[in-house]
Amino acid sequence: MEKENDTMGTDFILLGLFNHTRAHQVLFALVMMTSITSLMGNTAIILLIHRDLHLHTPMYFLLGQLSIMDVMLVFTTIPQMAGDFWYGRNSISLVGCAIQIFIFLTLEGGECFLLAAMAYDRFVAICCPLRYPVLMSPRLCLLLAVVSWLLGATDGLVQAGITMSYRFCRSREVNHFFCEAPALVLLACDDTMVFESVMYVCCVLMLLIPFSVILGSYGLILETILRMRSVEAKKKAFTTCSSHLSVVGLFYGAAIYIYIRPSSYDSTDYDKVVSAFYTILTPVLNPLIYSLKNREVLGALKRAWPNRKSTGLGVRGPGF
Secondary structure: OOOOOOOOOOOEEEOOOOOOOHHHHHHHHHHHHHHHHHHHHHHHHHHHHHHOHHHOOHHHHHHHHHHHHHHHHHHHHHHHHHHHHHHOOOEEOHHHHHHHHHHHHHHHHHHHHHHHHHHHHHHHHHHOHHHHHHHOOHHHHHHHHHHHHHHHHHHHHHHHHHHHOOOOOOOOEEOOOOOOHHHHHOOOOOOOHHHHHHHHHHHHHHHHHHHHHHHHHHHHHHHHHHOOOOHHHHHHHHHHHHHHHHHHHHHHHHHHHHHHOOOOOOOHHHHHHHHHHHHHHHHHHHHHHHHHOOHHHHHHHHHHOOOOOOOOOOOOOOOO
């Protein structure tokens, strides 16, 4: 016997991140400004890497892929949230929700492996500089990017498929600002043990393995830095590693909190805030920390406007 309030074939209602109080309107404006800044920064990085031959290296190829993912991530979540806030259209169809889950998890999973590939690239550049052309060949670099996208898409397809296979017979209200799998599964009237088991396995593969690669790479980098004789070189390397690890910590910390915490812990209001960190803040931090503070990228910006007078910033030497 079907339950009376089975919602198969009906829309979900997204409760959103903000209400219409003055304080939340200010926060909404800040989120929109951050999102626009993210789009502009990541688009600038993509165009610079495409146009400037000096940036046609493995490191910047991976940075370009990361920027593409960040642009897509913003377009996957922010327009829905903005439309719901401005026009009061809080509904999203079952198909639309499935597509949003798939794209979101594809991008998040792909970014996990891209961050690991970037950490490996920095390990090779700092610890094995003479073998860098061999260990980070164009073929291997392209393979790392393709595998990152494919693994992310596999994760998205599996989790979206399992999530949307449930019958949603409780409230249709999703306490979130976009369709995220854990928030949606809370509405299922079936046993969700299969989802929880699959999500645990996926998270171990998509989060903990790449995170271990990152920690291992930076551990070896730290060991190499400590053996450096130049104080300036040590300072520069430490600054680079701390900047990279801050973004990695923000991204992985939030993702692990959402996807690997015990299923008995239920705090959806906190979940929305944590999700905002890695869907809104991380995309705007990536171009600032990974690229725009980079001397080679600054040099590419100067070459993009050749009529501007030199500011004295050098473009020689390694980017980090």
